[in-house]
Amino acid sequence: MYEPGLYVRPASEKDLERLARLIYRFYSFNEEFDPAWALDEDAEAIARELAGEYIGSDDLVLVAEYDNEVVGYIRIVVVENRILASKRLGVIKELYVLPPFRGRGIASRLIAEAQERLGDMGVKHISAEFPAANYVAERFYRALSFRPYLSMYLREV
Amino acid sequence: MEKAEEKVDWYKLSLKLHRFYAGKMETMPKVPVRSLEDFAIWYTPGVAEPSRAIASDPDESFELTSRWNTIAVVSDGTRVLGLGRIGPEAAYPVMEGKALIFKYLGGVDAVPLVHRVRDLEGWISLLKAIEPSFGGINLEDIESPKCFALLDRAREELEIPVWHDDQQGTAAATLAGLINAFKLVGKDMAKSRIVLFGAGAANIALYRLLKVWGVPPGNIVVIDSKGVLHPHRDDIDKLMINNPWKYRIALETGGGWLRAGDGIEKALEGADALVAASRPGPGVIKKEWVAKMAKDAIVFAEANPVPEIWPWEAKEAGARIVATGRSDLPNQVNNSLVFPAVFRGVLDVRAKTITDEMAIEAAVEIARYAEERGLSEDYIIPKMEEWHLYPRVAAAVAVKAVEQGVARKTTTYKEELERAEEIIRRSREKHDLMWEKGLIERPPEDHS
Incomplete structure (x- = not known):
């Protein structure tokens, strides 16, 4: 089912440069969907800082390595709400695969690996955030049996 | 350049005759009304x-x-x-x-x-x-x-069947021309480098037909106004949302043999064929670029009213076969060769759809028809006047529809050929008879 030569592992210091690039591309892409996603003019430099912060944080950050090259990543934040029976929820905040490597199940593989780790942590649910107008993401998650769970609305202050 | 300019002012004449006839079509009965009782x-x-x-x-x-x-x-x-x-x-x-x-x-x-x-x-x-x-x-x-x-x-x-002529019609006519052009230069289309310039309806459909025909996507380069469709292009994620068809081409072809940011000039280096369906020329495709193409280059410049490059310029630059969209130049890539026949065929077998394979079958039959009449650099595709072409293409398409299980009725090539010939002949004869009888009015100044 999955591409041979594909390897998913937690992000580490050696991935800094590549991860920064992927983070930047992820946010540049989202810019398309709503003015509220517009990037800071120093976004590229900030993406580097973020990459450094992600690595070694409590977030679950995995990278997909293909032919010894990092071609995609996923970042999941676990949020707690103790009034809910499920207590903890894994939220996919960022997911990106470089275009030349799409259509090979890499994103699904990143999610599958992340889900396994979440399961080990006792997390019962995994959710995904993406811009409301991103119909490609919507189709993708629906195909992986995700269902609509939370709506988020926005307006200018 | 003057040699291709129109002598007749088609615009002026057309407006005058449209005003005179006030419409080109009307409905006519096809059953007898022997007396008003027949209405029962x-x-x-x-x-x-x-x-x-x-x-x-x-x-x-x-x-x-x-x-x-x-x-x-x-x-x-x-x-x-x-x-x-x-x-x-x-x-x-x-x-x-x-x-x-x-x-x-x-x-x-x-x-x-x-x-x-x-x-x-x-x-x-x-x-x-x-x-x-x-x-x-x-x-x-x-x-x-x-x-x-x-x-x-x-x-x-x-x-x-639903057909978009600007996609499938133009693509099928182009494919017919390409099949014969490659035959003439003695190259295998599936092993050649093909550049599609312009990523609108016609070329996006052509890309799909070429793929079904057997050309590996990596041998095809598609270029839009921003350069080659390439997975590393800056706007690739935007394309995924705004034009998934171009996006898929970028991913499937991998940009062919080019790098992101390359343009038409680079793409044509060593290319075997160019199909331009972009914007009116001349000068959109430059001679210097065509000169860098492979030996025996094939150039289709399909923009109307003026092709992206004039045929004589392309030939001077080394192209061996040139086609355009114009009726006054050799090798006209013309939708009208395709759509009347394709519909004749699918209607006769009550088809439910027109598959890409059926469109390719139409192209193959058109190519075969020209080949039987003798291919030359100035004759790779039939002309509209060759009306026996239409029943042939109808029959080929009808048989393919039956083969693919999308027809409500079955038929054979011979049966459909005869039926289509009869229907088309009758349609022309009715028109000709009405013209002779004066039931189609004579125009104020007869241009017939």
């Missing part, structure tokens, strides 16, 4: 019985009414000829012209249907709503990329 057969009370028959089996509508031979030529007027978004009313004369060609060359009754619906969902509801009246739908002059989604969805959701 054709209308009430008799007509209740065919209605009952159709109510119990809707497919009977293809046998008991004119539905089997009637199609709609549907447009929203958002991309008419080279004129752009001129609106549905202004698109009407074009649709009516198309209907005339359908009838004269294919014996197909076509109804112009222009409308004000712009959005995709509205379009789909409209087509589904009118489906019971027609045996097929020809979409025409609709802006890109809406036209791609529209064709894909309509093909999925309707049970009658």
